[in-house]
Amino acid sequence: MNNQHSKIRSGDIIPLPAFRDNYIWLLRHGRFAAVVDPGDATVVETALQQQGLQLCAILVTHHHNDHIGGVAELAARHRPQVLGPAGEDIPAITRHVREGDEIVLDELDQRFTVLEIPGHTRTHVAYLAPGVLFPGDTLFSAGCGRLLGGTSGQMYASLQRMAQLPDDTGVYCAHEYTLANLAFSRAAEPMNAARDARQAECEALRREGRPTLPSSIGREKQINPFLRTDVAGLVDAVTAHSGSRPPGPRECFAALRAWKDVF
Ligand SMILES: [Zn+2]
Known part of the structure; x- marks a missing residue:
């Protein structure tokens, strides 16, 4: 094995781009391709044909339909490996993945490690290669996923794990939510110069119709309120909003997530 x-x-x-604000990430190497969370088969099929690529693998982070809606059709047509978490109804899976699993994609000359990162859902996973993270709907730029199956404690732990990755790790999120997340971040942490600078960059990118992604772990630690629940200015804003001071960063995270749900 190489x-x-x-x-x-x-x-x-x-x-x-797929649906209103999803991104299906396509990896290519020579004439081979893999996709992450193909919610729409047509979008993937068009890209494969335009670029003359053969689909070898589908990586699924979680079972929501905007991430798996195209899996069955692509699997039937191309017979790729289909990797995804156990315990959910995901079609055409050829291998259920777990924490620490190594995924070798020989055609793409790539190797990924699986991280179990529950929170958005109970069984959500991420795929990590050197310098590249596909966090699905767990980590967004300046935000994080809603709790639609997991607990706030799980989500906090999952985000803290990702924050331990090297700063230059690229973060390839599954949605273009950055500007809306930055708007919330202004309420949650009024004083943050790095966030203000990033907001100006993202507004310019979106005016040109360009993605604000990928981000990086280093950047997210500077601008993402959900990774900054130990920062005094943010704790003060959460205290003012919720009416009581969270005793620690985990409780601050829970209050922040609940606040964002109604923002
Ligand atoms: Zn989702």
Whole structure:
């Protein structure tokens, strides 16, 4: 087995916009491709045909329909490996993945490690390669997923795990939610110069119709309120909003998530 997998070049990870604000991420290497969370088969099929690519693998982070809606059709047509978490109704899975599993995609010359990151759902996973993280709907730029199956304690722990990754790890989120998240972040942490600078950049990108992604772990630690629940200015804003001071960052996270739900 060849263990000398090349680092994925960021230019070989392509966002395919789908629905209103999803991104299906396509990885390519030579004439081979993999996709992450293909909610729409047609979007993927068009990209494969335009770029002359053969689909070898589908990586699924969680079972929500906007992430799996195209899996059955793509699997029937291309017979790729289909990887996803156990315990949910995901079609055409060829391998259920668990914490620490190594995923070798020989055609793409890539190796991923599976992280179990419950919170958005009970069984959500992320796929990590050197310098590249696909966090699904768990970590967004300047935000995090809603709790639609997991607990706030699980989500807090999952986000803290991702914050431990190297700063230069690219974060390839599954939705273009950045500007809305930044608007909430202004309420949750009024004084944050890095956030203000990033907001100006993202507004310019969106005016040009370009994605604000990928982000990076280093950037998210500077601008994402859900990774900053130990910062005094943010704790003060949560205290003012909720009426009581959270005793620690975990409780601050829970109050912040509840606040965002109604923002
Ligand atoms: Zn979801």
